[in-house]
Structures are given as structure tokens and as C-alpha cells.
Amino acid sequence: MKLLQTKNLIKYYTAGWGLFNRASLQVHAVDGVAISIERGETLGLVGESGCGKSTLGRLIARLENPDAGNIFYQNKDITSCSGEEHRLLRKKIQIIFQDSYSSLDPRQTVGGIIMEPLANFGVGSRQQRKEMAAELLQTVGLEPLHISRYPHEFSGGQRQRINIARALALTPELIICDEPVSSLDVSIRAQILNLLKQLKVEFGLAYLFISHDLAAVSYMADRIAVMYLGRIVEVLDADDFAAHSYHPYSWALLDAIPVPDLRRKGQEKEVLYGEPPNGVNPPEGCRFHPRCQRAASICREQEPELKEVEKGHLISCHLAV
Secondary structure, three states: OOOEEEEEEEEEEEEEEEEOOEEEEEEEEEEEEOEEOOOOOOEEEEEOOOHHHHHHHHHHHHOEEEEEEEEOOOEEEEOOOOHHHHHHHHHEEEEEEEEEOOOOOOOOHHHHHHHHHHHHHOOHHHOHHHHHHHHHHOOOOHHHHHHHHOOOOOOOOHHHHHHHHHHHOOOOOOEEEEEOOOOOOOHHHHHHHHHHHHHHHOOEEEEEOOOOOOHHHHHHHEEEEEEEOOOOEEEHHHHHHHHHHOOHHHHHHHHHHOOOOHHOOOOOOOOOOOOOOOOOOOOOOOOOHOOOOOOOOHHHOOOOOOEEOOEEEOOOOOOOO
């Protein structure tokens, strides 16, 4: 059974008003996205900055409401749940943010930060919550005595461990990792990624791992979804991504990695020209065609559907092999 599934999920933001009319300008941040996550699975979500990855994560965590579409959790539609139902959902879906400092309250001690969600749900007595916080700190590789310190007394990697401990406090089933290592030094990134993998097994977690770092995503993910300008353009197993991705945008992301690419040795690299088109007015047809070296006339006229070309391999491209 799928743990989480989205269908035709849409989120637009008002970017201003037209110059010669009163119509508002809408940024198509998430535009008809359908993804699924199995129990215990890590789905990697990759794409350039501004393609809608973080917005999709916030929609799934119900930090924002979608304009249309559906979010199903354990086959139950949670798109418009509110009140106590919404509150209980918070226990099952947690999120780890990119900025490890701004996501922590500088006025609270580490113990207070981790104990707050426990207190909100009435878990244990104050002494029991304190003991649970100390145990969680130990679980993420920090000392229990750190419980009385404040966020500014820790390094970036340590603060991210605190964020992870807070996310674990209510024993969630799904954690959305929104660029959790992008602001950390390379050596610290490896430690945090290994910690997340260890916790996934220990607690039976599922992750939506959002990043623009293909190396991190390939290391963490079971499957990878590629997002471009608010749409999913390809989904496939992480083990197949380097050798068997079909979409030209996926190739361009791979070719942007500064390491030898033996997959297409001797062939011309896929180069991304220019910036992504304006999200207020996406191109007609395939949204990638203005930057695609292989674009044909059909790509400019007709938008491709996300279809299964092989078992478990979905692609949105007219020219897919």
C-alpha cells in the first residue's frame, strides 16, 4: 500500500498584476504533480532552484494548501483536512528544513525545542519529556548534556542534528527533507546523510528527499523524480538514473556534474542554455523545449503526458526512446 500519493496537485502564487489589465499574474509553482511514496521508501526529488520542489514538500506537509488536486495519506484524502484531523496528521508527517539555524527558536534551549512537540500532544510528564529529549539527542549523535544549551552554541551540522531529533520526537512515518545538507560543509554532509540512512532503517521511515545535489540524492534515494518548471518530467529507480534516464533535462543535470560520464563517453554533452522560462507564463507544448537541443515541432505544439515507458519508469517526453 502506498504511504503517500498526490494527484494533479496544483499551487499558484500571485506575483503581481498585469500592466494593462486587472488580472493577477500567477506563478505556476506546482502544476499538476502526481507522485507516490511507499512505506520505508526514499523518493529523491531533483531539479533546478525555483522548479517547485520545496513548494511540493510544503504542500505534502500541509504547511500550505493546494489550489487544486489531492493528497492521499494511507489512501485517505488529506487535502482539505482541518481541526483535530489535521493536528493528528502532524504526528505522521514531519519536515526538516534547509536552514538549520532559522528553523530553530534562538530563545529556546535545545531541550525546549525537542520537548515542544511532545508537550503539544500531551506525551508524558515534563520529566519524561526531558528524558525523551535527552535520548533523542543521543540518537542523533549529540550529548544529553547539550539539552540546556541554545542553538547559537552549535555548529551547522549539530543544529541540523537537533532538527532531525525534533522531527523524530513524535515517531513520524514520513519525513520531508528539504535540502537538509545543502548549507553544510562537504565532510559534515556525509555524516548527516549517513545518519538519515541509519534512522530510516532504525525507525522504519519514509523520506521525500529534496535536493539539487544529484550525488546526495543518488546516495539516499530508492527512486528519483525529476522536476522542471512545476511538473514532473521523469521518475525511475535511483540505480538506473545515470545509465537509463531518457529525458533530455535529466541528461543535462547529469552532464552538469563535473566528473567523467562513462554512460555516454565520446558523445556530445547535453548543455543547458539560459535560465528556466518564467513561471508566470510557461511555454506552450513541452516546457523544456526552449532549452532542449533535440526539440521537434511537436514539442513546441503539444504538451507530453507523463507515461510509463518501462516498468516503474515514467517519462514526459515526445522523443523518448
